[in-house]
Amino acid sequence: MKKISDSTISRLSTYYRTLSRLIEQNVETVSSDEIAEINNITSAQVRKDLSFFGSFGKRGLGYNTKDLREEIAKILGLKKQWNVALVGVGNIGRALIDYAEFKKQGFIIKALFDNDPKKVNTEVGGLKIYDIENSCNIVKKEKIEIAIIAVPAKHAQAVVDTLVQCGVKAFLNFAPVTIKVPSDVIVKNENMSIELEALSYFLTQNKKGD
Amino acid sequence: MKKISDSTISRLSTYYRTLSRLIEQNVETVSSDEIAEINNITSAQVRKDLSFFGSFGKRGLGYNTKDLREEIAKILGLKKQWNVALVGVGNIGRALIDYAEFKKQGFIIKALFDNDPKKVNTEVGGLKIYDIENSCNIVKKEKIEIAIIAVPAKHAQAVVDTLVQCGVKAFLNFAPVTIKVPSDVIVKNENMSIELEALSYFLTQNKKGD
């Protein structure tokens, strides 16, 4: 299959959310132009993104919101429930445990890991915290498919190495470091400082350009 | 000045972090090849990114870690302290208040806002929570330059509109919606579900391709 760009996939996610909102508002049909307008992009972009996966619209009319949402769910693999492990029960980790958006999209946190002996064997949000040392058993038992890394930068690579050994193939990394993984494993990064620094750059440039 | 791409800016952020780590380890010189290797990119990319802003290296030797870090700090506008407001003191918001990485990079949270009367006038992390209704006074008093939006999707646009009125020109948006702003205002999005969905897509594709 042709390689689809990351930007296309992340736009599909935004279309998915747009459609969810429209469906809530009982909107039944939507044009590429409206989807584009809502998301500050061009309608050609919307149609192009969708065209990689099929023809879901009707000329002269647009797209059926429910049908298109369903199609995108299929494309993104949101028709199933994903078992997720969270590593690092600190500030960020705890916030993510309660983050409703994840559950809504079918990402269920099934296991918590930490290396702090004070935290191990305690519970957060109804979930027991396990020692990262014995993660493989739990990963297998809970059929973990995705791991969220919310540990300090220093420990991130080691944690990922351990979980790759246990067979985890997908990581969402909140630690501000680049993680190395084998080519059949994927890492997506969520680095909040990078975005703040981009804002800093923008504000600095604008000041200069006065 | 020539428009520099977002990807270049975000890579500069990662170089900055790489250099910080090397400096901690008392490394004095580094080549574009080493920076590239650490971050899984090509050395040409590293040199190209830097070349937009000047020549910071020495042929045959590489870059002085401290000097280059300093230059990148200047480019990104990290030589000053940025006054930040956080809107929405929920799970995510509270985690961000304690997120050390922000403070380390000079982003200081100076004001908290919420619309929940139960939260208003209480304190979190030594900061008083204000009603978003009266934000303009506080924004002016605390010289807020950047706002972090951690409110539910439903309220995000209204909150941003209010703050744009108060003169805030830069937003880090955690709400899973596209925000509309005037052209002199910048929004960067931090959407954790989008990245998870990208992982879901990847895992789904790989299963199909068995």
Add this chain to the structure above:
DNA sequence: CAAAGTTTGTTTGACTATTCACAAAAAATT
């Protein structure tokens, strides 16, 4: 039901970003 109006899907062209490749410059070696 014919004509006018919409909107999709896709081809083509424009633009942007990345990588290649190499001369120039400096360091290290003999």
Add this chain to the structure above:
DNA sequence: AATTTTTTGTGAATAGTCAAACAAACTTTG
């Protein structure tokens, strides 16, 4: 001090992404 090695900085080539534009297909209107 001359030669070899290393590494930068950058112009040229390649690859990738996005936007414009339009025929084809469908809807709506008169």
